[in-house]
Amino acid sequence: MDEQQSSARELTVVLDGFSYLECPRWHDGRLWVSDFYTDKVVVTDGRSGAGAEVVAEVPGQPSGLGFLPDGRALIVSMRDHRLLVRDEKGQLSEHADLSSVVSGVLNDMVVDEQGRAYVGNFGxxxxxxxxxxxTTLTRVDPDGTVTTVAEDLGFPNGMVILPGGVLVVAETFAGRLTAFDVGADGGFENRRVWAQFGETPDTEDVGEAAERLQVGPDGICADAEGAIWVADALHNRVLRVAEGGTVLDEIPTGTGVFACMLGGDDGRTLFLCAAPSFPEHERRPVREAELLAVRVEVPHAGLP
Structure with missing residues (x-):
């Protein structure tokens, strides 16, 4: 991996007392975030101490979040392989059932400007x-039609759609970011590696793979200079990465960090989903997860 700068910036706590926060999304002046093991989606204005409002309860475990053109929220329900839609009254209903096309619990998601949702799964x-x-990536069209759009992905996780119409997905256990050009019909073309962090581990053992990975890319978000912030799930840090893999900046967090999102009024607050670890048996019984925030120079761009 290229040599990077390291930034000592002040991290502030926005929220605490949660189980395992994931998939933060800045939308209409508020941050939405899923709390895996309380089965809740909460929103906050992003100010420290302001608290959070529960906007959805998802018994199947909430994960990826996004928004349709009309403003309704889409919520991944991980364990029952469904995509839910939340109406203006806060009621949830099924938008699509992905159980026939996925081999593992659902994971993160990005929704494009046409309302097409791209959903990963553990595999x-x-x-x-x-x-x-x-495993695969699945596209869910606005009418609920389900289509497999990519295969052979090493734990597809966070995703962004850059302003030029390029979708980039983090492959956590392959140690890379992979890009696709998104066609007018929502299909993928020109698959390529956007950033590779060391060698991809050639093993089926998860523990061995984790030990070998130089970066475990989890949640990601993009900025106005075309760089991508990457939550490194294995090394207690977030990295700002340019296409090609050059690491432009590093912010150590002192704790596990599993997702990130640029937001705030000027798009320059980087929100971080933090917890001491990620295994379910460690996170479910305790309430140690936090939402952190740190100021950065370049504002948000792209989706989400």
Whole structure:
């Protein structure tokens, strides 16, 4: 990996007392975020001490979040392989059932300007200790139609759509960011590596793969200079990365960080989903997860 700068910036706590926060999204002046093991989606204005409002309860475990053109929220329901839609009254209903096309619990998601949702899945039983398996990305069209759009991905996780219409997905266990050009019909073309962090581990053992990875890219977000902030789930830091893999900046967090999102009034607040670790058996019984914030120079761009 290229040599990077390291930034000592002040991290502030926005929210605490949660189980495991993921998939933060800045939308209409507020940050939405899923709390895995309380089955809740909460929103906050991003100010420290302001508290949070519960906007949805998802018994199937909430994950990826996004928004349709009419403002309704889409929420991934991980364990029952469904995509839910939240109406203006806060009621949830099924938008699509992905159970026929996925091989693991659902994961993160990005929604484009046309309302097409791109959804990842684990591909194997991560928490149960199964062997690592590569998997797919699924597109859900606004009418609920489900289509597999990419295969052979090493744990597809956070995603962004850059302003030029390029979708970039973090492959956590492949140690890379992979890009696709998104066609007018929502299909993918020109698959390529956007950033590679060291060698991809050639093993089916999750623990061994984690030890070998130089970066474990989890949640990601993009900025106005075309760089991508990457939550490194294995090394207690977020990285700002340019296309090609050059690391432009590093912010150590002192704790595990699993997702990030640029937001705030000027788009220059980087929100971080932090917890001491990620295994479910460690996170479910306790309330140690925090939402952190740090100021950066370049504002948000792209989706989400």
């Amino acid at each position: 194997f039983d991560l928490m149960g200790g199964a062997a690592l398996r590569y």
